[in-house]
Amino acid sequence: MPEDGLSVSQDKNTVTLEMKDVAVVDQPKWPALDSIATPARMNFKMVWRSNGEPLKYEDADKHFRFTGTRATCQLEAEVKVPSTGFWWKSDPLETSKCDFAIVGDEVNGRYYDSSAHKGIS
Amino acid sequence: METLANSCSACSRRTLLKAGALAAIPLILPSTLHAFQLQQPMTANGGDEPFPIPWLDKNGSHNQPAGSNLEPSHIYHFSGRIARSSTFTGMGTDGKGNRIAFGSPTTDYGVMLGEYWAARSAQHGTFAHI
Numbered sequence: 001m002p003e004d005g006l007s008v009s010q011d012k013n014t015v016t017l018e019m020k021d022v023a024v025v026d027q028p029k030w031p032a033l034d035s036i037a038t039p040a041r042m043n044f045k046m047v048w049r050s051n052g053e054p055l056k057y058e059d060a061d062k063h064f065r066f067t068g069t070r071a072t073c074q075l076e077a078e079v080k081v082p083s084t085g086f087w088w089k090s091d092p093l094e095t096s097k098c099d100f101a102i103v104g105d106e107v108n109g110r111y112y113d114s115s116a117h118k119g120i121s
Numbered sequence: 122m123e124t125l126a127n128s129c130s131a132c133s134r135r136t137l138l139k140a141g142a143l144a145a146i147p148l149i150l151p152s153t154l155h156a157f158q159l160q161q162p163m164t165a166n167g168g169d170e171p172f173p174i175p176w177l178d179k180n181g182s183h184n185q186p187a188g189s190n191l192e193p194s195h196i197y198h199f200s201g202r203i204a205r206s207s208t209f210t211g212m213g214t215d216g217k218g219n220r221i222a223f224g225s226p227t228t229d230y231g232v233m234l235g236e237y238w239a240a241r242s243a244q245h246g247t248f249a250h251i
Contacts, residue, residue: 001247001248001249002247003234003247005247005249006232006234006247006249008202008234012202015202015204015232017204017230017232017249019249022251024251044251046206046230046251048204048206057189057190057191057192057193059190059192062176062192064192064194066192066193066203068203071204071206073204073206073209073230075209075211075230077213077223085216086215086216087215087216088213088214088215088216088221089213089214090211090212090213090223091211091212091213091214095211095212096209096210096211096224097209097210097211098206098207098208098209098210098224099207099208100187100188100189100205100206100207100208101187101204101205101206101207102187102193102203102204102205102206103202103203103204104193104202104203104204105200105201105202105203106193106194106199106200106201106203106233107199107200108174108192108194108197108198108199108200109172109197109198109199109238110198110238111198111199111200111236111238
């Protein structure tokens with residue numbers, strides 16, 4: 001994705017993903033195997049905000065470490081399907097919610113292995 | 122001595138064949154050289170696209186919903202900022218005024234911003250899963 005679609009606040013606690021006119025598919029019967037996919041366009045804005053509660057996930061067998069915080073995340077979006085004339089627009093950002101969100105830093109694969117060798121945690 | 126003489130005879134036939142083959146090279150060489158000059162330098166280091174996480178390939182989608190103690194990233198050999206979320210709920214309205222909800226336990230999103238390793242060197246990129 002273009003980097004200007006993502007902004008991270010200076011304190012790294014707020015992450016905003018906003019994109020306009022993204023090519024997507026409208027697939028109402030997904031995940032049915034015979035689900036027809038129709039070209040569509042989408043605008044959306046998603047905001048993660050850290051709530052400050054620290055969090056660390058690490059699995060040495062799977063070579064990853066996440067260090068960050070829990071967060072809230074809200075979304076507003078608009079979808080148009082030109083070929084059918086269908087469109088849908090969500091209510092404003094503040095009205096949506098999600099039960100699970102996190103923000104932080106991760107290392108995995110070779111970066112996990114190299115940080116482990118240096119004793120970084 | 123006899124063996125040597127016989128060997129020499131065989132050897133000279135081979136030498137002649139080799140010499141004949143070598144003699145053809147000057148005829149081939151100019152066009153081959155031209156082809157080399159046109160060919161772009163190539164590497165065998167693979168593309169610079171990120172690697173999927175090996176154990177997330179079971180259903181072919183290279184990711185899993187965000188959740189406690191689960192690997193948040195979708196790409197392997199990654200170091201950077203990441204944000205994930207799942208289990209969205211919200212409402213919206215379609216063009217006919219119908220109120221339609223969105224979101225489910227598998228409605229998950231993510232962004233990854235940072236360095237990853239591909240094509241035998243460090244790459245930088247921003248990736249979103251919507």
